[in-house]
Amino acid sequence: MTHPSQRASTAASDDALFGPEVADYARYRPGLPDGAVHLLASTQHGVPAPVLLDLGTGTGQVPRALRPVLHRLVHIDLVDVNASMLQTARTVLEPVRGACTVDAFTGAAHTFAPAVPGRAPTLITCCRSFHWMARPEVLSMADRVAAPHAVVVAVMGDGSLWTHQADWTTALRALIQNHLGEDRRAGTRGTYAEPGRSYQDDLAGSAFSEVTEHHFPVTRTWAPEDVIGYLRTTSFARPALFADRHHAFEAAALRLLQDHADGGVLTEDAVFTVLLARRPGGAS
Template identity: 45%
Template structure:
């Protein structure tokens, strides 16, 4: 089963995009003067990274295994394309990615999906399809499950009350914590790794929190069955203990691991 079953609509609406500082860093990475400049976004989901970088690249391939998310990406991105920019939305696995003949990425972006991939296999394949001066960027922030804000920890407890203490991943359980992303990159062809940390502050409403939860693998809508209304009421009740104005502030950090081949 797709661990994000039923989450695509929520993902497109409630997942936060890239902070401006992260966009600026990525825009300058991976042979920025080459033309045409090519971007490969693996595990694109609804295209959040692509959306942020549309005007920085000439030729973009965005890949995902979820057809529902790709459909949302098509609707949201196609009309935004700057003149002359080519966008290809492709259904497939990152481990099997094969670009058009002669096509090499100047920058590869991989967001949170990196933890779900066969990472050594993906990076070995990318070594064949990334330009000599290109780069691979792995980026993520803390999810609600791992966040440290008190209201988020309280909401996580509600999820655990309904679904059990172990983090879910669709109908299964979340895989064991993998080695740090930077460590995986350093063991690959892209071993020259820099790390950047971008603080972010977000303001959420109760509706936004619930929408975000339903966009995740650990709180996908189908997991709650006929108890979904009770779950939503419990989340709203616990959030009410933290704000009288339906505003919940999240402090987070966006981490970017940028890997290049050694000089």
């Protein structure tokens, strides 16, 4: 059963950032490497009835990848500030959820509370979204709501095409900066600032202080048109930032990408990193 969205009292849905681009987000954002999915599933060995809490779920990439591998999953909590994203996540989960129940919570991650008592998460995931969150508060929330044993907090990510170093991404970044200024744009109004400390330090200072780091190299190939779709889903090149210049930007970006493509293909060599954090003395 998929339940209606539970709206947090302290945070209304924020559809201003990616609401209009939800379809592009679902289509163009890269998924999780198979190795990372199987690593997550392996953390639940011996857990009789796993419960997943996915923070900043977006269009539900993590639970959709995990559900067919972790067949014993009995419940999923989806959390996002964007109600449109949550609706899409519920939709894409429907074909794979089986008897697994799903709740959706619209609001900031640190304000999450389970809709039904007794469904304490045994796996808490956060993919490509931890930097948007109040991280110490999120980890305190995780400690409050998580099951006492066999709980893993997984913080995952692989950067973006802004941070990737290749000739074509360097040229693309310069084109974006030519339109929007040198600083990387982020959110609905501001610019991006690097976190004050590492995610490893955030986790080490929390209740989940036993941290292991896992790396999964991945090579992706992009068609120029797919990169354009991906850019619409980013906080640094989403359409609203360009206003009436967006059509001209996309036309220029497409020409640039076509010029750099080798046989119509652009290559990205990335590393997908998974930080697994447990309470001291927890199951390994």
